Amino acid sequence: MEKLQYDIKKRTHKVELPKELGFGKLFTDHFFEMDYSPEKGWYNPIIKHVENLSIHPGSMFIHYGQAIFEGLKAFKTEDGRVTIFRPQAHIKRLNNSAKRICIPKVDEEFLLHALTELVSIESDWIPTDPGESLYIRPVIYGADPFLGVKPSSNYKLFILLSPVGAYYTEGFKPVKILVQDDYVRAVRKGLGECKTPANYAASLLAAKEAKEKGFTQVLWLDGIEQKYLEEVGTMNIFVEFKDEIVTPELSGSILPGVTRRSVIQILKDKGLNISERLISIEEVVDAYNNGSLVSLFGTGTAAVISPIGWLSYKGTEMTFNNGQPSKLAQELFTELNSIHTLKIEDKYDWIVEVNNEEIEV
Numbered sequence: 001m002e003k004l005q006y007d008i009k010k011r012t013h014k015v016e017l018p019k020e021l022g023f024g025k026l027f028t029d030h031f032f033e034m035d036y037s038p039e040k041g042w043y044n045p046i047i048k049h050v051e052n053l054s055i056h057p058g059s060m061f062i063h064y065g066q067a068i069f070e071g072l073k074a075f076k077t078e079d080g081r082v083t084i085f086r087p088q089a090h091i092k093r094l095n096n097s098a099k100r101i102c103i104p105k106v107d108e109e110f111l112l113h114a115l116t117e118l119v120s121i122e123s124d125w126i127p128t129d130p131g132e133s134l135y136i137r138p139v140i141y142g143a144d145p146f147l148g149v150k151p152s153s154n155y156k157l158f159i160l161l162s163p164v165g166a167y168y169t170e171g172f173k174p175v176k177i178l179v180q181d182d183y184v185r186a187v188r189k190g191l192g193e194c195k196t197p198a199n200y201a202a203s204l205l206a207a208k209e210a211k212e213k214g215f216t217q218v219l220w221l222d223g224i225e226q227k228y229l230e231e232v233g234t235m236n237i238f239v240e241f242k243d244e245i246v247t248p249e250l251s252g253s254i255l256p257g258v259t260r261r262s263v264i265q266i267l268k269d270k271g272l273n274i275s276e277r278l279i280s281i282e283e284v285v286d287a288y289n290n291g292s293l294v295s296l297f298g299t300g301t302a303a304v305i306s307p308i309g310w311l312s313y314k315g316t317e318m319t320f321n322n323g324q325p326s327k328l329a330q331e332l333f334t335e336l337n338s339i340h341t342l343k344i345e346d347k348y349d350w351i352v353e354v355n356n357e358e359i360e361v
């Protein structure tokens with residue numbers, strides 16, 4: 001791998017972040033990019049000022065969707081240290097997604113180096129209020145100008161940074177979910193376990209229709225029978241019964257979430273009965289009716305933990321925990337946020353600390 005290059009513009013004034021950051025509206029000054037060609041492999045790795053990409057209208061990813069991405073976060077601790085949550089796991093998943101849609105692998109160690117350098121250079125952009133963070137978005141796309149259907153020969157990889165606000169502007173509030181059985185998001189052996197734009201395109205209409213009916217998001221059922229729980233919006237789902245916590249097993253149509261995996265680990269360490277198995281919507285409804293269901297929640301990098309307060313399935317309206325977050329959802333949310341900002345010990349070694357000194361320019 002070539003050496004990482006820097007073309008950094010000195011800041012003329014201090015970074016001033018707006019009060020309401022929202023999600024993904026604001027970007028930092030610099031980004032990372034590199035290219036791939038069959039002759040050179042990945043080449044030209046550089047951190048430089050954010051600029052528009054020059055894209056040929058024939059670029060293959062625009063036509064056929066050959067693209068993948070990741071989403072992870074950096075945080076600032078109370079004493080000003082900079083942390084990134086499980087970057088190695090996200091980079092490994094990027095390579096797994098790459099394999100499924102014929103994108104060449106990246107060197108994981110090098111990409112971690114580039115990512116931590118970028119975050120270090122842009123560390124003034126990391127917001128510090130509770131729940132705020134710097135969202136990190138790596139993307140790879142097929143760049144050949146060609147209209148035939150085949151894997152591209154050339155690729156672009158970039159990492160874009162966006163300071164983001166707390167996901168819940170009015171606090172940690174449960175969401176209202178519609179169980180979706182008119183559309184499916186993904187099927188086993190399809191692209192469901194791959195973090196690729198196609199899965200998001202497949203989800204838009206269902207989410208739009210659910211919003212129009214007053215729901216926050218949809219709960220996706222399996223693509224074949226519309227019987228088993230898969231994901232909630234773009235999050236993994238957990239179901240809390242009185243004597244067991246269940247999350248759907250990774251069947252091939254579910255995105256293997258890093259937050260999901262972290263939550264499973266924490267629950268195991270608490271000595272709780274956590275299983276990864278098939279769970280049908282009927283099982284959820286039955287448990288609701290016989291009083292053995294406590295609550296449901298989603299997990300993902302953006303919201304971390306998203307409690308579900310209400311669920312609607314074929315006209316059955318269910319309310320969990322009086323529309324309040326369950327004790328467990330609240331505990332998990334606090335614990336993960338405390339690990340992000342090192343308020344508690346990082347006993348799992350999930351945090352990568354980044355040098356918080358700006359590079360000499």
Ligand SMILES: *Cc1c(COP(=O)(O)O)cnc(C)c1O
Binds near residue numbers: 233
């Ligand atoms: C990214 C993503 C998730 C959550 O994964 P994390 O690694 O926890 O952020 C869940 N479902 C889908 C469809 C996703 O794209």
